[in-house]
Amino acid sequence: MQTTTLSFANIHNHGELFANLLRARRQSFIVKNNWDLPEAMGMEFDQYDTPASRWVAVHQMGQVYAGIRLTPTTARVGIYSYMIRDAQRGLLDSIPSDLLFEEAPVAENIWESSRVFVAHDTPQKLRRVVHLHLISEMTKSARQLGASRVLGLIPANWPRWARRRGLDAEAAGRVMNIDGVDNQCVSINLAEKMH
Template sequence: MEATTLSYANLHNHGELFANFFRARHQTFIGWKQWDLPQVDGMEFDQYDTAASRWVAVHDRSRVLAGVRLTPTTHRCGIYSYMIRDAQKGLLESIPSQLLYKEAPVAEHIWECSRIFVSEHVAARDRLKVQFQLIHEMVISARQFGASKVLGLIPGSAPRLARRVGLDCVPNGPVLDIGGDHVCVEISLATKMH
């Protein structure tokens, strides 16, 4: 098992991994969770998968086990910025606008993590190891991009997992039913991971 942070600049170095990342998202969000999302050729994507984003993949060769998208909160593409902020501004029908207690930040030191998933094909005995690897690589990558905080819309149970692996994860909004319980959190990258 390895972890790779993908970008438009390096995807040519990783064979099918980039496409397989979007196929794994399709299997998780459209196939398993039955979310109504854009798709083509068995790959799920949206308006936030731009050249400004980075995608962290935990994989076994080219088979994707888990992943997350990182996007700078300062990025804009047309009317869109980042998913949490756009939801708060009422631009997204599928995510309630009251997902944060305060205004969504726009700052170079804050990145958004979104579309976090672990494949349903990961055995129960391996899930914690895969989740730890994903969080570990996400933190390393976000720090390399200059982030000291990450804002994420994550499953409602994930803050407990974050604490188990040493992340300072604080709910930043109410738990909402968005295809299952989800909550916005702020993750400080200043604390040391165990």
């Protein structure tokens, strides 16, 4: 099993991996979750898939088991910045604007984690290992990008698994039901992992 962090600078070195990641996202978010998201050529994407972002993939022999998108909170593309902040600003209809306890941060040392998924066809016996690889690579990549904190909107069952995965995380917003799934914004402290 491999973990790879993709960027527009290295995407050409990894063959079909980026396309396979977007195909796996489509399967997870559009097909399985029935979310109304943009898609083309069997791939899911949105306005936050830009050269400013990075994509973490857990994969093996062309199959993508899991993924995460990392976006700097300083990103700007037209009227958009990053998903959590744009939701708070009322730019996204599908996510409530009161998702955070405080104003969404804009800082070079804070990155957003979004589009987190584990592919539905990932064998149960591999899921624990896939989660560990995904969190480990996300943490490593975010630190290399200068992040001391990651802000994410994830399923609200995160307290059960966060500490087991070595994450120093705390609630950053209320629990919200989005399309039948309880979600919550979480702040992940990476400062102690910087050394």
